[in-house]
Amino acid sequence: MNNLLIQIKFAWHNLKKKPSFVSSVIITMGLTLGALLCVLTLAYVILFKPLPYPDAERLFRVDSTVNVEQRKPLEGLYSYPGLMGLYQRQDVFSTSAVVINSNDVESSLAHTPAMKVSFAMPEFFPMMGARYAIGRGFEQTEAIDSFNPVTVISYKTWKNEFDLRQDILSQSVTFSGVTYRIIGVLAESFAEPAISYIGYESDAWLTWDYNFRRDLRDNWAALISGYILVGKLQPSISHQQAEQKLSMLLNETWQQNTTSHPHFKNSQTSVTLTSLKDIILSDSQSMIYLLLIGIVGLVVIACANVTNLFMSRTAEKKQQLAIFAALGAKKSHLFTTLFAESLLLMSLSIMLAMGIALGGFELIHRFFTAIFPRVTELSLNGFMLIAAIVIALSLAFIFARISSNMINYRALNTALQSGGKGTQVQVSKRVRQILIVSQVAIATVLILVNTSLFREAAITMTQPLGFNTENSYSLGLSYSGRPRPPAEQVQPIINELINQLAEQPEVQMATQSNPPFNAREDATFTLVGHEDPIVTSANMIGNDYFSLLEQPLLQGREFTKTDLQAKAQVVVINAELAAQISAINPNTEVLNSQIYFGKIPITIIGIVQNAQLPWHKTVQGKFNLPMREGSTGFLIKLHPKQHLSRERIGELLKKIDPKWTVWDYVNLHDLHLQYLFPQIIMASTTGALALLTLLLAAVGLYGILSYSTQMRKTEIATRLAIGAKRNAIFKLMVKDNVGAISLGIILGIIILLGLFIGFSEVLQEYLSYYLILMFAITLAMISIVALGAAYLPLRQYFSKPISTLLRGE
Template sequence: MSLSLYRPKQAWASLRKKPGFVSTVVTTMGITLGALLCILTLAYVLIVKPLPYPEQEHLYRVESGFLDAGQKPVGRAFTYPGLIHLYQNQSAFEQSALLSYGNDVLTSLPERPSMNTLFVTPEWFPLLGAKMALGRSFEQTEALETHHPVAILSFDTWQREYGGRADILSQKVSFSGTSFNIVGVLSEDFIEPQLYETGLSSQVLMPWDFNESSEWQRRAWGNISDSQLFIGKLAPTISAGQAQQMITPLMNDTWQENVAGSDFFAGWSLRTEVNSLQAVLLGDNRETVYMLLAGVIGLVLIACANIANLFMSRTAEQQRQLAIHAAVGASKKQLFKTLFAESGLLMAQASLLALAIALGGFEIMQHFLAQQLPRVDELNINGFTLFCALTIALLLAYLFARLSANMINYRVLNATLQSSGKGTGIQVSQKVRQLLITSQVAIVTALVFVNISLFKDAVATIDKPVGFETDNIATLVLAGATATQPSEEERKAIMQELTAEFSRLPQIQAVSQSPSPLNGFGILAQVVTATNERLVVQTKHVDETYFELINQSLLEGRTFTDAEIRDEVDLLVVNEVYARHLAGDKSPLGMQITFSEEPATIVGVVKGMTIPGRSEVPMRAYRTNSRASMRLMFKLKPGQEISRRQAVEVIAGVTGQYNLFELAPLNDRRDQLLFTQYTTAVTSAVLALLTFFLAAIGLYGILSYGTQMRRFEIGTRLAIGAKRRDLIAMVIKDNSPALATGIITGMILLLALYLGFPEEIEGYIRIQLIPVFALTLGLIATISWFACYWPLRQFINRPAVYSLRGSD
């Protein structure tokens, strides 16, 4: 048998006798390497891997932004006519497409599900290399201004909603009273770029002409929408910078001409940016990936330090076996190969476990983080993952084998054999043990401090009062079911009857004809009548019961009355931030704000509210709502709820002109907005506990080994009258320099992290972190004291003869 086969066979036979050692090494390294492979693959997909589209390096998105007279950014979105003008007149892109995202009720199915819709021009398909599982993509007969009602389903929609029926191309889909012939189904392999919102996948595609913009919006040069986008493939001879220089005057000059008669937009300008699709999809997630990598690499380093300690102890146990090898002629190089065979087998098993854990990690991220991280649907065991697994396994196997080999004093192996294995022919040097202690404490200090800080910050954000109630509140949104919308008077009558019917339900305590406090704010241009100051403020329309229903505190004045809502009197309630801007320390009551032509009078001031997950409280205004509004809020009695089926029955009993579009508890939406904070809190807590646990095991192993090496010394000191506390103090004192050096090194690592990423970390640095740092040091001190004391107690709690017996 060749040595290449003999060594692994012998290594396996030797390892089978140490199941505890094998299970500890494989489990520890498998879990930590699995986490590392998971995050490395995520980093590869987000930062390095090319997009799955033809000529992806030439694909760009044009973004439009507005600057006010003071050159301050106001909003980033297109006006509808401006977007059409760009599409029809630009020359920088070889090919371009328009996109508009929406959501509507699919009325052609009995369940009437809500669908994510996407309206595109035909160029969208070749730009992104969208292949079809069935049928065809959009053609020139579905180009701009053709109004040809056809639709394409995503593969998932075809399977889930239609059961993958073979005759799908003979079916129709209906939205808001318009029927669309299904002409195709997208391929299962097609990955849609999430350009509008991370995690949003379109379920039905329709031609651009049928997008949800109203006729007024299609003509309005002063109205913007962030759901309408422009993408294209740059000509080979034109750079992104050149394209930006070409497009900005094209857009700005035309926009200036069309708003020239508006005093509000005097001095304003429009600026465009041309960004690669790769950069758009990555967004600001690069720092998130780097932070995850740093945390996982720290865990791997701690695990490696622990496993290194186990390998050194294992080598010390093998001294007689190694001495026999040396006695029969094995060279130091051959002894290394023997040790490498063992470490290689162990790392191979750990790598297999790591790949399985990484695969599970991909599933978890795709299920829970699809709304936060882009491209997670592309995560899988790929060539990069396998390459990393193989490379890391070989590197670690070599390092552990080299560390063990360096412990061997080849010259004394024969003496070890002659003394029948007694003595300490192979020992871990004091210098190596101190280095292991220092490195572990340094990494633990940095990681535990960072994770506790992240946990504390996330919990503080979750617990932060938002300024209104979300418990026992549900929101309802209606969508049109017919091609022709009822008149405003008809809508008022329908909504009045619906409000009355919902109010009669036993579980409902109150009804407000208002949108959710967590959305529904529009960015509206307004002018302070007295000073002619022009502002862009978040504004929404609410009724007389809105503030009382969500318990948003009234600070001054009053809210609206039923008569004022019914008569559509133009009044305004502002939050305290807007009030301070308008009047400083004085009262803003009675001031007038002009939105279009007629001014609205401020009658009240309410406490500012924050959107969960955000810290700022912007200026906000609340206008009197119309009784024709199709949004409702319910205050439910404690412990009660309203089901979707019950809501559908109520609506169907009143009108067939509307469908239920959305019904959701406000707490569900709040939790969605706080998902990042919940994820951060759980992840940081788990990482902190795992770091603490691994550090405790590692330090215990290292210090326990050191105590075992001093067994005879400890027994001698006990024999001559040393007290228990003196021995404990001696061990702690001897290890204190390494522990202190580790803590200082950890602080240096934290400082280097701050200097390397000042902008990203500045928001987390505050005076309140002093207790966090004290807690970190306390935890490190606790596990260090435990690691010093616990191995020592087996010697100091028994007579000295037990420590001296069998010692050299």
């Protein structure tokens, strides 16, 4: 150990004289290893780190499915009484709880912030091992039917809305007219399980009795999504036994209460249990593996580049190594000398890498919370430290071993006697060929994969929507009271607000309507003479909707105020759905024909141009129904370069009825960008990886071919002296390396085939004729890089006099 420390000090003394070499190694390895540590830690947290909940392997979510004869199964839906009966009568869980996620406006704070709220039963927090920064969680005093309006808020809410005030337990919050006394603040370290969807973090937890679905407690026919039943399985009961018992229990009560309902004749219910880990992991596993493969590929290319630098460094040190050998140093001692230098460089690189990884964690916290689960748990941890140490030691050993294998120990004394001339420290042609093959293979894989993914994301980002979002806003309202007034009492308030908005000088147009991105994806209808339902997407819109969004009407008309007031049974469909209907009924004119919702006939009064929503790869059929009375969604179009603030709308609303507040007010263009965010991230990440891969491959190939050229400079000078043309010299260098480059491309293709076989389900959507074009582009990139790397080292020989080259100068 003392000898190694001495060697490290000696290495530091020598490296200070080579700042360009040191900076090249540290920057190259620091950047790539930083990305590797970041992704490795992300993979560990998501895939392998135990969930931070007691007995996490026994925690399950219960999902219901209703199977109705001749209809698509209704998955993930519960009736309120069916859910409560299942919760109260089950005996397969040692503890269980029901949660509903929602959104509401906190009306007691001056700026009335919109918050994510969750209604939960008292058992939920102990089941998740919740800890508290202050106060307590729900207890039996907040059990069902206790009607105790209290809340537990998140640490973020305590910090952002209450400035971490210490008297927080004397404060309260108000949602929908109910004032909840704050009884606790969750610890900052509490990781809310993603049991509904990735990225959801509750701002406040409210007692179950005040949930917004309670009015459905006796309604068996109302099947609603969003109910989340979680439980801790009894140790003596298996997963399959629990599913069977719960299915029988739910189906029994379902049959007893729905047999007379016309929509649920001959229907059955069943449940499936999904482990909490599988729910949280979702479909992130494949994304993590693909990201890891990409980063590892970059690291391998970077290692090949740095290997070339170390070999050149070893060749430079041949005089020093010869002196060591003459003084009695054995080959093992020379290895220790080389290892000390590489260990020092890798230690500095890994320190930079850890800083970059921590910065990567911050970026992931900020931009990827809706893409990857458990990102709040990313931090400097034991796994990251161990991985950093193992990587640094392993790479230091590999680089030292490769460098030491270059040394012809017996020839070192000869080198000393000849003044350092000779070729006893050289990179063999075989090693150079291996480096070329590995870099080209990995570069081929990474560039093709990343350019293909980039293309898919770019297509989605650049495809036209089919309507104009500029200067258009979506507005949603919230009622701060219980119960909410009936629709006929709400509509006059809505009409008055529309009139008030229309009078504002900034406003060009306003209508009662849902935004264009708010579409139900599983709506069904039937055609005359056809029993098979057609599944499509649907939205509820108001008058002037298409005019406001500048979406062209191809035939017929759009809705009028009269249609909305009279609750007319009319519909406007898009051209894609019109084409589908025409294909089924080719002899029927689509406009003014009828479709059926159940037994209700609806007349098609208009056909509108197709719109391409960001989450669909192809145009989908869609129909639009008139906005329901009392619905509190609005679209507002402003004049160009005008701004209407949320506070201004709130003031208008307060004058009409102070119990109504602004829940949501967002620019449609910004909303579109939110939906495109995964594609934006994909394009940015894959584009950067492709460019970085190309850059690293270019640098690596240039280094290897430059070394090869230097080894043959006498031959090059001789050929030039006897009349060889520059093109002939260039072709010679290309010919010598074209085999390795071709082999690298073939190896890359084999790796790609393996990836497509191993990840066929994930990559299936990317298999198309365009992949051939992407492959051609990849080959072109690799070829240009290889030709450039072969030509650039020759320029110094072409620009010097031949006599100078022959003298070895």
